[in-house]
Amino acid sequence: MTTAPNIEGIMLFEQPFARVPYENYRKVFRASQKNIEKELGALQTAAADLARKAQSGAVSQEDATKAVDGMLKRAENLKRKLGELQKNAGTPTLGVMRERLELLASVESMQSASSPEFDRWADTRLDRWLTDWALRSGKERTARKLAQARGIERLVDLELFSEIRRVEEALKRHSCTEALAWCSENKTALRKAKNPLEFELRLQEFIELARDRKLMDAIVYQKKHLVQWQETHSAQIQHASGLLAYAPGTTCSPYKRLYDLGRWETLVRSFRLAIYNLSTLPTEPLLHLAMYAGLASLKLPACYDHETKNVDCPVCDPDLGLLATEVPFSHHFNSTIVCRLTGKIMNENNSPLAFPKNGHVYSKEALEEIAAINDGMVTCPRTKERCHYTELRKVFIS
Structure with a gap:
């Protein structure tokens, strides 16, 4: 009797496997859309302006030619940008997505979970999970070597975790620049998820200005970057404003906590959680x-x-x-009893036997081996109760 693979159970683990390249391609699509809207908007404005001047006779043929040449250059520049974006990110990402989906589709055609094909598929899955664990544990070099050795570079998220490491290292150096750049690239998704990471980063930069006692710079920074969060984070902004009056050496608990350098570690964890959520990755390996x-x-x-x-x-x-x-x-809906001596399951072929006084249960196979070397006598390893093998009681599993 062959047992088919549990496809539903397998796919529960594989959602991030297919979702990460999908989210990466969405980023490429959004970047392309942004460039198109920006450049086409400028082209439409320039064309409308030229048409208006031409109708009023306020433009010479030479100026019109220059204006048209300028629009052509804009269009060529847009074409070049889109081509580079598609070549460097779009096409590779589509290839990764296709390869991953084909790997998932292949398991659905397998008829038996004990077939060599499924064993190979499961080995590849284990290699992917080990690589994922190494990446999450900060062992990037080990992960890359494993992926190269197994030929699964396109089946694991090496680039994603490389980006995570780059941003986290910057945060550990007490710099929010890289993290804020990432927030800018993913502003729409963060806003949709109501994730406050960007505000926390902006607040930390304000705290660092206050720590350095650059008070005027801190006030300017607050007006530029924190006031826009007034509706949702008013209490935190007001609280942080008190740092203008309290120096880093303060013993006042509310402001001492804001100056605590441990906040940087909190930012590292918040960033990792945010990028996991946006990439639909679980927080656990x-x-x-x-x-x-x-x-x-x-x-x-x-x-x-x-x-x-x-x-x-x-x-x-x-x-x-x-x-x-x-x-x-x-x-368990049905009882399963495992022999403490042998670790084997007790069933109709290896029935459980109980000692007459203490009632401790062991398998028939284990007790027969003990009786064979002790002239028919058996001893309970836990209570040391001793009796003859024929005195043991048979236990029925229900």
């Missing part, structure tokens, strides 16, 4: 999410109640157990 799902199906109270850990249980592992603490206990 995909590898962790997959492991959470697996651990949630195995986690039982017994994993934490007993002192002797099951070597075959991932939840009992000291490292994986840390991830397991964040997931709920498993819920």
Whole structure:
């Protein structure tokens, strides 16, 4: 009997895989649209102005020729810009999107989850998840080497995380310039998501001017960049205005907190959360999410109640157990009993047997092995109760 891959479950993890290049192409489209509107608007204005002058006879043939030449140059410049944008970003992004969608489509045609084709597909998916984990953990060189070795450069978001690292390094150097440039490129999406990242960055630049006691520059900056946020962030702006009167060494708690350099780390986290949301990326590595799902199906109270850990249980592992603490206990409609001695599931072929007094249960296979080397006697490893194998009680699973 063959088991088909769980396509619905697979696709739950793959939404970001297809969405990231889609969002990148949307950026290319918006940039192209912006250039077209800007240049065509200027061309229409110039053409209307020339037509008006021509009707009134206020333009010579030479001036008209120069005006037309100027419009042609504008049109050629627009064509060049759009061509470069499409060549450098548009076409590669479409290629990445097509390759990723083809990879997702290929799994739908697979008839069995145990087929070699599905194994290869799953290996590629694991490589992608490992690369994603390395990128999120700041191990960019490792991620690039892994992607190159496995030939999956177009299947992972190397450029996205390179941009994240560049902006975050600037923030760690106490510079908002790179982050504000990113906000400008994504202003519409941030406004639609009601994300206050740009305001937080502007507020931090005002705080730094106050820290350096450049009070007049701070006032000018506030009028230029903070007043526009008055409707939604009035209380924060008024609070920050008090920094003009309080120096960085103040002991007044509300203003001391504004001067706290820990705010830069908060900005780093806010930026990463914003770019994840705009790119529809989960905040946790995909590898962790997959492991959470697996651990949630195995986690039982017994994993934490007993002192002797099951070597075959991932939840009992000291490292994986840390991830397991964040997931709920498993819920089974049908009982599954695992032998503590062998780690194997007890069923009709390996029935559970209980000691007569303490009631502790182990598998028939494990107890038979113990009895074979102890002249038919078995000993409970937890309570040391000793009895003959024939005294064990059979347990029925319901």
